[in-house]
Amino acid sequence: MTPRATRRQVLIGAGALAAAAAAAPILAACQPATQKTGGSGKVVVMTDPNEFSDDDRKTLEDATKLKIEVVKSDLTTLYAMWAAGNPPDIFRVQAAGLPQYISRKMVKSLQSYFANSKLLKPEDLAPANSFYRSDGKTVGKGDLYGMVKDWSPDFTLFAYTKAFADAGVTVPSDTTPLSYDELHALAKKVDRKQGGKRVYWGFVHSNNDQWIDRTAMNMLAEKNQNLYADDFSKLVISANPEALKVVRYLYDLAAEGLQQSPVDPSPNWMGADFNNGQIALLQYGYWFSAMAESDTTKGKTVMLPAPTWAGVRRDPTMTATGWVISSQTKDADAAWTVFEQYMGGKPAQDRAKSGWGVPGLRSLYAQMPQDTAFQKQVQKVLQGELPKSDFVLQFNPYIGEQTFSTSWTKNLEPALKGQIGFDKFVQNIESEVNTAIADGKRIIGG
Amino acid sequence: MTAATGALPRAAPLSALWRRRGVRKAATFYLLISPWILGFVFLSAIPLALAFLMSFTNYDGLNLDYVRLVGLDNYTRAFTDADAQHALGRTLVLMVAVVPTGLVVQLALALMLNQPIRLSPLFRTIFYLPYVIPVVAGAWVWKLFTDPTGGLLNALLGLITPDANIRWLVEYPTVVLALFTIWAGAGGGMVVFLAGLQGIPAEYREAAMIDGASGAQVTRYITLPLLTPVIFFNLVIGIIAALQILVQPMLLAPGIVGLGPGTVPPSDNYLYVVHGYITIFVHQLFGYGSALLWLLFLVVVALTFVLFKTSRRWVFYGVEP
Numbered sequence: 001m002t003p004r005a006t007r008r009q010v011l012i013g014a015g016a017l018a019a020a021a022a023a024a025p026i027l028a029a030c031q032p033a034t035q036k037t038g039g040s041g042k043v044v045v046m047t048d049p050n051e052f053s054d055d056d057r058k059t060l061e062d063a064t065k066l067k068i069e070v071v072k073s074d075l076t077t078l079y080a081m082w083a084a085g086n087p088p089d090i091f092r093v094q095a096a097g098l099p100q101y102i103s104r105k106m107v108k109s110l111q112s113y114f115a116n117s118k119l120l121k122p123e124d125l126a127p128a129n130s131f132y133r134s135d136g137k138t139v140g141k142g143d144l145y146g147m148v149k150d151w152s153p154d155f156t157l158f159a160y161t162k163a164f165a166d167a168g169v170t171v172p173s174d175t176t177p178l179s180y181d182e183l184h185a186l187a188k189k190v191d192r193k194q195g196g197k198r199v200y201w202g203f204v205h206s207n208n209d210q211w212i213d214r215t216a217m218n219m220l221a222e223k224n225q226n227l228y229a230d231d232f233s234k235l236v237i238s239a240n241p242e243a244l245k246v247v248r249y250l251y252d253l254a255a256e257g258l259q260q261s262p263v264d265p266s267p268n269w270m271g272a273d274f275n276n277g278q279i280a281l282l283q284y285g286y287w288f289s290a291m292a293e294s295d296t297t298k299g300k301t302v303m304l305p306a307p308t309w310a311g312v313r314r315d316p317t318m319t320a321t322g323w324v325i326s327s328q329t330k331d332a333d334a335a336w337t338v339f340e341q342y343m344g345g346k347p348a349q350d351r352a353k354s355g356w357g358v359p360g361l362r363s364l365y366a367q368m369p370q371d372t373a374f375q376k377q378v379q380k381v382l383q384g385e386l387p388k389s390d391f392v393l394q395f396n397p398y399i400g401e402q403t404f405s406t407s408w409t410k411n412l413e414p415a416l417k418g419q420i421g422f423d424k425f426v427q428n429i430e431s432e433v434n435t436a437i438a439d440g441k442r443i444i445g446g
Numbered sequence: 447m448t449a450a451t452g453a454l455p456r457a458a459p460l461s462a463l464w465r466r467r468g469v470r471k472a473a474t475f476y477l478l479i480s481p482w483i484l485g486f487v488f489l490s491a492i493p494l495a496l497a498f499l500m501s502f503t504n505y506d507g508l509n510l511d512y513v514r515l516v517g518l519d520n521y522t523r524a525f526t527d528a529d530a531q532h533a534l535g536r537t538l539v540l541m542v543a544v545v546p547t548g549l550v551v552q553l554a555l556a557l558m559l560n561q562p563i564r565l566s567p568l569f570r571t572i573f574y575l576p577y578v579i580p581v582v583a584g585a586w587v588w589k590l591f592t593d594p595t596g597g598l599l600n601a602l603l604g605l606i607t608p609d610a611n612i613r614w615l616v617e618y619p620t621v622v623l624a625l626f627t628i629w630a631g632a633g634g635g636m637v638v639f640l641a642g643l644q645g646i647p648a649e650y651r652e653a654a655m656i657d658g659a660s661g662a663q664v665t666r667y668i669t670l671p672l673l674t675p676v677i678f679f680n681l682v683i684g685i686i687a688a689l690q691i692l693v694q695p696m697l698l699a700p701g702i703v704g705l706g707p708g709t710v711p712p713s714d715n716y717l718y719v720v721h722g723y724i725t726i727f728v729h730q731l732f733g734y735g736s737a738l739l740w741l742l743f744l745v746v747v748a749l750t751f752v753l754f755k756t757s758r759r760w761v762f763y764g765v766e767p
Contacts, residue, residue, distance in 0.1 A: 079732075105511070262710075263613070403728060439504075
């Protein structure tokens with residue numbers, strides 16, 4: 001008689017198969033990692049398709065004789081690829097996320113590659129590339145782990161002159177920087193509502209609060225302070241009067257309705273609101289000049305120097321968007337070849353000419369556009385900012401790049417609705433971020 | 447040694463096996479359900495099992511080299527997590543608001559569209575449409591609809607109260623979320639109710655009417671009792687869906703429409719799965735986030751169990767279930 005599997009046995013078998021398949025990756029994680037070697041002639045690049053066109057891909061494939069597969073940049077996909085043990089060879093990062101990747105040994109030191117490169121010479125690297133240096137704890141010191149695709153001194157301002165004219169206020173000088181207090185007072189004057197409806201927000205900054213910690217950190221750095229303890233073991237606001245002042249300043253901008261906030265939101269991205277003529281003063285870097293002039297704002301936009309918190313001017317980038325190479329790449333040399341061409345070859349020259357950012361190499365600075373009157377005015381301001389841009393922000397290696405800003409936004413809404421006071425607002429942020437730091441420390445040690 | 451082994455049965459050829467009706471039926475059955483079985487195993491069972499294993503680790507979604515077992519720590523942590531408790535409370539509030547109202551709306555639509563009226567297929571299509579519109583597009587529609595400056599809702603209110611300037615998504619986020627959820631889900635439930643209504647033999651209603659029952663009495667004493675299995679089905683599905691809402695509050699969060707780690711819904715719409723999502727993708731606690739979601743699974747199972755227990759008292763099956 002032929003043995004027959006019962007339904008129960010089939011189900012048990014399927015369950016066992018599923019459990020075994022599910023357990024395999026976790027169990028495999030307990031084994032020591034092994035270095036993969038050998039390449040397939042293909043390099044997987046995870047990046048933003050807006051920053052890496054199909055023409056760029058073809059140019060790089062011709063230049064490197066390698067096949068390039070592009071994966072759309074997305075944190076969830078990146079985590080999934082890492083979890084599957086098959087991360088992209090090259091991936092796009094921002095400075096705020098990099099310390100975390102370095103602390104978890106996810107990215108490869110490129111020090112030796114830069115030392116031997118003819119296209120990317122260390123002395124030619126723009127100051128923003130310091131964000132890609134790390135000795136494991138301090139940003140700006142140690143090995144190079146990547147490079148910016150381009151960058152901007154990000155604390156400059158864009159003023160919509162019609163908002164100033166409507167308020168009967170003179171547009172500030174484009175040579176003398178404002179203090180943050182002057183900026184606050186000015187924002188109050190140009191902020192405008194009509195019949196309860198928004199006409200102009202006074203001063204919008206920090207990319208709809210997603211970069212709020214970066215703004216606070218740069219302000220604090222003027223007083224040699226940071227949001228975090230020296231060893232990054234905790235967020236310190238209430239116990240640091242200087243940090244408290246900065247947080248109070250940023251909170252007040254939202255509470256007074258000068259800045260977009262969870263209780264006074266815009267359905268748009270703040271750059272689009274500026275283009276629509278709804279923002280009087282916008283804090284963005286040089287890159288925004290490429291799109292600041294819309295049909296509405298054309299001829300009514302000027303760029304202003306970065307404001308100062310304590311009279312010590314600093315105008316670094318706060319994004320430093322660029323590329324790194326995965327520590328688990330199967331062919332580091334091939335990945336570097338693509339990386340090198342993208343950062344120093346024709347695509348880099350094309351980006352420099354486009355005006356969408358200051359080039360990552362000083363030798364390409366001269367290629368930035370200066371044709372229109374607005375571009376010339378922007379360049380004048382930019383040249384004043386570049387000497388103030390050679391600084392870094394010390395991001396916390398234990399937490400993700402959105403941890404602080406998510407906690408800020410989450411607690412700002414009840415605070416602005418009067419459900420919690422300012423002190424509780426600060427305490428909640430400290431508690432949530434410090435819990436995240438403690439989790440990060442437990443995971444990677446230290 | 448004996449010679450008894452020489453009596454082993456010969457394997458039947460495959461073609462002979464295939465000709466046997468039972469084998470053919472079984473093979474065809476497994477072949478036909480295999481797409482579902484494979485989909486279930488690879489897209490549900492394995493991820494579920496993985497998430498369960500992950501819930502006992504400190505996995506942060508990044509480098510697997512740092513994964514360590516943490517026992518039940520993630521589960522015990524959930525019971526002291528104030529955000530998880532707040533989120534669960536808000537989820538239950540939304541569920542209580544959305545599920546009964548949604549059922550009433552779905553049933554009312556189905557009862558209306560079950561009438562022999564002109565253009566009823568057109569109306570059915572129109573009411574079903576929100577169900578098939580992608581949720582992102584639906585959220586955009588509702589954001590524009592409730593926009594304080596140029597939104598249609600304030601414009602309509604302006605006809606009664608000039609200068610109406612209600613910031614709906616700020617001042618009444620849960621009301622907007624509940625209405626959006628009911629609007630988006632009405633079509634799906636309506637179709638199921640319609641199918642149920644059309645399955646009720648017309649003779650029952652006709653007999654009741656001959657006996658002098660009014661339309662309302664027919665609905666109360668004939669239609670609704672015979673529809674209870676469908677109500678029960680939609681109730682269970684509605685409760686499970688309400689407990690698992692993630693995308694809608696994120697998309698309706700004030701500010702840019704988007705679903706990403708930077709999006710935080712207002713406190714009133716900070717639901718349980720949103721908390722799980724933020725725990726996983728913002729705080730990068732994949733292990734703890736998985737534990738949170740497994741606890742939700744247990745809540746769903748418990749609620750479903752209670753519903754099945756109570757169903758014996760109010761669900762009428764024409765035949766024994």
